[in-house]
Amino acid sequence: KENPVLDSPGQQKPVQHSNANNSYLSKADASTSDTLRTVSKNTVVIPHGFTYDIKFDDGTQAHLNSNSYIEFPKSFDNRQQRIVSLKGEGYFKVAKSPKPFIVKVGELEIKVYGTEFNVNTNKEGRVETLLVQGSVGVKRADSDQETILKPNDMLVYNLTSKSVIVREVVPDDYLAWMAGDFTCSSQPLYYLLDEISAFYGIKVNKNNIV
Numbered sequence: 001k002e003n004p005v006l007d008s009p010g011q012q013k014p015v016q017h018s019n020a021n022n023s024y025l026s027k028a029d030a031s032t033s034d035t036l037r038t039v040s041k042n043t044v045v046i047p048h049g050f051t052y053d054i055k056f057d058d059g060t061q062a063h064l065n066s067n068s069y070i071e072f073p074k075s076f077d078n079r080q081q082r083i084v085s086l087k088g089e090g091y092f093k094v095a096k097s098p099k100p101f102i103v104k105v106g107e108l109e110i111k112v113y114g115t116e117f118n119v120n121t122n123k124e125g126r127v128e129t130l131l132v133q134g135s136v137g138v139k140r141a142d143s144d145q146e147t148i149l150k151p152n153d154m155l156v157y158n159l160t161s162k163s164v165i166v167r168e169v170v171p172d173d174y175l176a177w178m179a180g181d182f183t184c185s186s187q188p189l190y191y192l193l194d195e196i197s198a199f200y201g202i203k204v205n206k207n208n209i210v
Contacts, residue, residue: 040073040074041071041072041073041074042071042072042073042074043069043070043071044064044069044070045068045069046064046065046066046067046068046069046088047066047067048066048067048199048200048201049066049199049200049201050066051063051064051065051066051177051178051180052064054070056072056076056082056084056095057074057075057076057077058076058082058095058097058099059095060082060092060093060094060095060101061092061093062084062090062091062092062093063090063091063178064088064089064090065088065089065090065120065122065177065198065199066088066198066199066200066201067088067122067198067199067201068086068087068088068089068090068122069086069087069088070084070085070086070087070088070090071084071085072084072085076099079099080099081099081100081101081102082097082099082100082101082102083101083102083104084101084102084103084104085103085104085105086103086104086105086119086121087105087106087121088120088121088122089118089119089120089121089122089177089198090103090118090119091116091117091118091175091178092112092115092116092117092118092119093116094112094113094114094115094116094117094134095114096113096114097113097114098113100112100113101113101114103119104141105119105121105127106121106127106159107140107141107142107159108127108129108138108139108140108141108157109138109139109140109141110129110136110137110138111136111137111138111139111146112134112135112136112137113134113135114134115131115132115133115134115135115136116131116132116133116134117129117130117131117132117133117134117136117149118130118132118171118174118175120174122194122198123194124194125158125159125160126156126157126158126159127156127157127159128154128155128156128157128174129149129154129155129157130153130154130155130169130171130174130175131149131150131151131152131153131154132151132152132171132175133151134151135148135149135150136148136149137149138155138157138164140162147164147166149166152168152169152170152171153166153167153168153169154166154167154168154169154174177195177199182195182196182199
């Protein structure tokens with residue numbers, strides 16, 4: 001059963017993108033027609049309780065978690081960079097190319113050339129970037145100072161203090177969502193409850209949890 005993709009805001013009728021290697025539903029910018037049109041950008045919104053896979057025209061794959069939003073160009077051809085914007089959580093397997101692949105998440109930019117990583121903006125007050133393979137550089141959009149990660153590194157960016165913390169983690173503990181699971185084997189319980197809350201769009205009472 002194919003996961004549904006809804007437009008935002010509301011539930012306007014989506015347009016099916018014809019250039020993707022795997023067919024998915026997306027909203028064409030400034031188009032409300034039922035017919036497919038040539039557009040420069042697409043947006044995909046994943047509702048609560050679902051995940052979704054996208055394959056871009058360059059071969060890059062993205063696995064998006066519940067309650068996520070992504071914007072990307074119809075094609076990366078004739079562009080010096082491959083740029084997408086994400087809100088929520090997504091795992092990217094980036095196809096190698098001389099054109100850098102950049103994921104914009106709020107005030108941060110994650111720049112890669114060919115790698116696998118997970119980025120999560122669903123955590124309150126912070127953005128988490130986990131590198132699985134390859135190498136990525138993370139920086140503020142208004143700064144040239146870049147932090148380079150190695151495999152198994154997680155960078156946590158505090159949205160209030162603007163501070164950066166990098167620590168080594170066990171990737172599987174943070175990627176269980178891709179298999180539809182929740183786990184906290186090496187994490188505090190509140191982390192697991194945050195994951196459940198974000199996935200299903202519900203509030204979880206975390207009082208008295210250590």
